[in-house]
Amino acid sequence: MDEKLYRKAISLLDFGPLGRMDCGRLCQKRCCSGTSEDGMFLLPGEEAFFQGKSWCKLEKLIEPLTGEHLFFLTCSGTCPREERPLACRTFPLLPVLTDAGELELQLDSMGLFLCPLVQADNIELLHPAFRRRAMRAWKLLLGDPLLYELVRKASAAKQKQEPWEKLCKMR
Numbered sequence: 001m002d003e004k005l006y007r008k009a010i011s012l013l014d015f016g017p018l019g020r021m022d023c024g025r026l027c028q029k030r031c032c033s034g035t036s037e038d039g040m041f042l043l044p045g046e047e048a049f050f051q052g053k054s055w056c057k058l059e060k061l062i063e064p065l066t067g068e069h070l071f072f073l074t075c076s077g078t079c080p081r082e083e084r085p086l087a088c089r090t091f092p093l094l095p096v097l098t099d100a101g102e103l104e105l106q107l108d109s110m111g112l113f114l115c116p117l118v119q120a121d122n123i124e125l126l127h128p129a130f131r132r133r134a135m136r137a138w139k140l141l142l143g144d145p146l147l148y149e150l151v152r153k154a155s156a157a158k159q160k161q162e163p164w165e166k167l168c169k170m171r
């Protein structure tokens with residue numbers, strides 16, 4: 001991964017989903033309070049920024065949506081905020097590529113049982129600057145053909161899961 005590109009994307013995403021209001025106060029920071037088994041997949045090459053850091057562990061696993069071997073980062077629920085990975089900065093949004101190749105940001109259905117912002121099912125509740133910055137960051141990142149292909153694969157696989165997700169929301 002291009003380091004300059006990555007640093008630009010993470011600086012754009014240095015902004016909370018609700019702006020100045022800390023959304024962790026809504027839920028006691030549930031997305032940071034998993035077990036040592038919980039974590040997030042990193043983008044290809046992103047692991048270089050976390051190797052040797054004492055606050056996290058890295059392990060190579062198969063990412064279930066794309067089938068790609070990617071690094072999985074686990075933490076103990078705290079990290080230096082300025083070092084948090086892209087997945088943490090983007091959540092509760094998820095970049096999705098439509099069939100026409102357009103980038104959309106959607107609420108991440110993986111957070112349905114975790115995050116009150118996903119449960120509210122209204123993307124408009126997120127701060128406009130957060131949405132705007134996330135869109136700019138992901139547009140930049142998708143300029144990298146490897147990342148574009150990964151997001152395209154994940155989006156296509158996710159589309160197949162949608163009927164199940166709708167069922168979950170109805171419960």
Ligand code: SF4
Binds near residue numbers: 027029031114116
């Ligand atoms: S679970 Fe959602 S509301 Fe809670 S801290 Fe994480 S992003 Fe914010």
Ligand code: SF4
Binds near residue numbers: 031076077084085088
């Ligand atoms: S890396 Fe940081 S922001 Fe991400 S889950 Fe762990 S403590 Fe939370």
